[in-house]
Amino acid sequence: MKFLTVRSLVVLWVLVAVAARAAAPQLVAPDRTKQLVLDPRVIQSVTHAKLTLGTIEKDPHNPLFRADQPWENALNNLYPNVLWDADAQRFKLWYKCVLTDKNVIAQMADPVTIHEQGWFLLYATSRDGIAWEKPAVGQFGFGGSRANNAVARDTPNVGVFRDPHDPDATRRFKMVYDVGLGKPRTRTSPDGVTWSEPQEPRGFAGYHGDTHNNAFWDERSGKYVWFTKAFLGERLVARFESTDFVNWKTSGVVLRSTVAEGRTHQTYCLPVFPYANGYLGFVMMYHVGTDRAVDCELAWSPDTVTWTRVAPGTAFIPRGPKGSYDSACIYAPSGPAIAQDGKLLIFYGGDFFPHQGWKRHCLPALARVRVDGFAGYEPSTPGGEATLITQPLLVTGPLQVSADVRGSLNVSVLEEPGFTGTLVGGDVTDGEIKWPGRDTATLRGKMVRLKFTLRDAKLYAFRGLEMVPAPVASTGVRQFTEPLDLSLSFPGATNGVVLRHTTDGSEPTASSPVVRGPLRLAQTTRVRARAFLPGVTGGGPEFDAVFTRREPRHATWPTPVTQTFTFDQPGTEWRGADKLEQRATGGVAGGYLTVSRGGGLRPFAYLPHNATNGLAGDWPVKFGGSGAHLSFHTRATEAGGGFQVELFARDLAPWTYARLPRFTTAWQRVTVPVRWDWNDAEAEAAGWVRGLAAFSWRDTITHLGRVVVAAGASGGASFDLDEFSVTAFAD
Incomplete structure (x- = not known):
């Protein structure tokens, strides 16, 4: 028999005493009457103030437990999913385990591998969040025994959540994961321990997955929301929504790195939770182009669709000193906010090894920040x-x-x-x-x-x-050449709400004209509008925008800045897929390019972003004026196919213009419009289409890199290109 030492008894007594004094943890419910000042919708003006992150305190017991079981071969990234169960008075943790050594995989009953690795979803519980138990749930065999804490297997990249919305108690807990890019899976459970067979949700593409999938029922929107990765040559955050947990609709890419960060620092994953009158997310920034470390930053959203990093480049949960348990990587938890004794408890995974390879341990740890103190x-x-x-x-x-x-x-x-x-x-x-x-x-x-x-x-x-929402406009366009019909609406519940507006620049009051239909704007006009609620004194936040009437003609600019590529001299810096040939004669006025591609793939010619005499740079500065015309000549051996122009921010993501005439067999001149001052809606109204991972129009045009001329889907196997130029114009 083992006996406790006096020192052990003292330590035990201290822990018991501390636990006795601690208040019971509680889940922090969303609260529409609580406004975080980091929410830009809340603050109208700031004078001599700065927004700074809250102060994180790491628990001295970290790491909370070790990978001390034979099946805990590699707690790779951990991907912690944490819940406080008030009924059971337990913290519950579901965490990722990779079985990577062949001799360990062989100990699994009926070994199955995904990505040549074995996978367990492990489960642990705790009364105080410090001392954790790994219960032997007895479900899956390992080493000839079922005495282990695996509650699921063959489940990479898992997110677990409790769903109070589902009326079927056997589906109270839900799991989202993937078995590879484009292969999402779901499971359900009555207790988070015994799980159903996997189901295949619909609506995902072949580039989604391979990250910490996480989801929850969003009471505000009345939908499930799921966050995963979109891998499009770099790691981006994608969002999906569903009303039935089976059929999912994508919202596209909702968060990505900045133009300056490029592919060097990428958005790896985004565990999300509702908080106060909005949503917060822990965005893991993967420094793949430097030291392959992972930092946990803070992000905010009003609706789970539009996301903003609160302090880009600054970690919310800082990594520890070199050599410590969390010195290389931080992986934040999925799950609702948990508060205890005035602090929010954040159970994260910490790793002293960079984000590479399978065989590495990420251990659970606890950080605290004051309630509301993000x-x-x-x-x-x-x-x-x-x-x-x-x-x-x-x-x-x-x-x-x-x-x-x-x-x-x-x-x-x-x-x-x-x-x-x-x-x-x-x-x-x-x-x-x-x-x-x-x-x-x-x-x-x-x-x-x-x-x-x-x-x-x-x-x-x-x-x-x-917060009462401001009126919203039917269009994001703020410049027009023909009379514009502008509709204003109220985005909230409309019972009894009256929108009042002015068009003379004055502040809307309770006696201003009521919005009863579209406003016809024929000249430059400042439109201001407010919502007035029944029984409420005063109006809500303003819609305030200037709509500028711009003449369709451009003034003559005596010395426009032009950059032209004639292809008359050998040694062009233009490239092509799959094959680009420069020909000395037969062009519009000399040489030209022929680009071709086999296999039914569309050919394209491009000027790299790092070309010595290229077009890269801040175009408003480089060319001046108000905008530019991109002009070039094309032809194809077969008439009728389509083609398009693509402008990339550096070499990262494009905007595409496809409102072009069809290919002809004779040379034809094509001109594409570009304005520096367009917002996204105005660029789209002019015919440009934002790519799935693209930056804003203005970010793109001020960080212009690669320029592409490409055949469309039906553009044929080859085409010719000549006399490409960019010519600035001024209003």
Whole structure:
């Protein structure tokens, strides 16, 4: 018999005492009345303030457990899925295990490999989040025994979530994973331990998967949402949605690296969870072009579709010092937010080895951050004063704030002079603001703007006000040459909502004209509009945009900047797929190019982004003016096929223009329009199509790299190209 030492008893007593004092964990539910200040919809203006990430505290017990079982061959990336089960009073963890050594794979009952590896989904539980048990669930054989904690097998890249929405209790838990690119799978379970046979969901493409798949039922949209990877020569984040967990619709790429990061730093995965009045995500940035490390950054979204990295290039959960358990890679968890004793618990995976190869361990660890403390505003300079003014918000209850206050935090209601409250010293979560001599009940049902003044304080969130959406326009176009019919609508519940607008630049009020149909814009006009809700004093946030009437003609520019490729001299830098030939005669005025390709694939000619005398650069700076015309001559041996022009941001992703005449057998001149000041909607209205992984139009045009002329789907096996030029114009 083994006996505990005195030291062990003391340690045990301390742990028990700490556990006894700790409050019970709880899942943090979404809250439409809580507004994070990192949400750009909330803040109207900022003066002398900066948004900084919250402070992460790592638990001294990290790593929480080791890979100490014979089947735990490689806890590769870990991909932790964590849930607090209030009924069982347990933390539950589902984590990834790769069986990579052949002698270990051979110990699996009926060995099956995917990517030549064996796969277990392992399960652990804990009462306090520190000491973990690996229960012998007895489901899958290994080494002649079922005494292990594997709850599923042959399941790479798993996300697990509890689904309170499904009326069928046997499907309470759900699993999403993939067995390779384009091969997603799902399973269901009554308890997260015993799982159904795999099902094949529909709607995914051959480039989706191979990452930490994660999904959840989104109460706000009334749909399941699933996040996975889109691999299109680089790692991108893709989103899907479904109402039945079987048929899925893609939203395309919803997050990617910046143009400057290119393929050097890639978005590896994005575990997502609802929080406050929006959604947060832990985006794992894979530094594949440098040290192959992985950093965990923070991302935010209003709707799970449009994502913004809160502090690009800065880790939210920082890696540890060199040689420590989490010095190389951080993999954040999938699952809802969990709070305990004023802290959010983030169970992540930490690795001291770079993201490469199968045989590596990523061990579970715990980080904490104060509730609501993902990011907050504070004065830009120490000892300085910062001011934040919110958008108009609907008061629904007492104002509460989450802030760290060393000096003071003052808040006033701009629409109600004399409504001023102050916090002095202390860190508060949902701390109620007191208004001396004023009754906060008089604010309920009013739209108000708050002014926060910070002195040696950091504001993370406030509560007791709801966001009313601004009106939205029927188009993103802001420039037009012909009269434009503009429709305005309210994106929320419309019962009794009245939209009022002005077209003279004045602020919309309760007496401004009601929007009753499309507005006909025939000249440059500033349109402002607000929603007015029944029984509510004041209007919501504004729609405010200038629509510019632009003459269709361009003024004559005496000395336009032009760059031309005649192909008359040998040694062109243009390239082609599969074959490019430069011919000395027979072109429009001398030499020309012939590009051809076999196998039914479309041929294309391109000028590389790194060509010595190429077109790469910031085109508005390079060429000046207002835009440019891309002109060239083409012909083909067979008439009738289509062709297109593609402009890439560097060599990363293109915009495509295909509103071109069909190929002819004689030389024909083609001109394609480009404007520097187009937004995405305006570029699309002009005929350009944004690629699946493309950057914005303006990011592309200011980081122009590769230029392509390509045959379309029916463009034939070869075509000729001559006299390619870019000529700037000015309005």
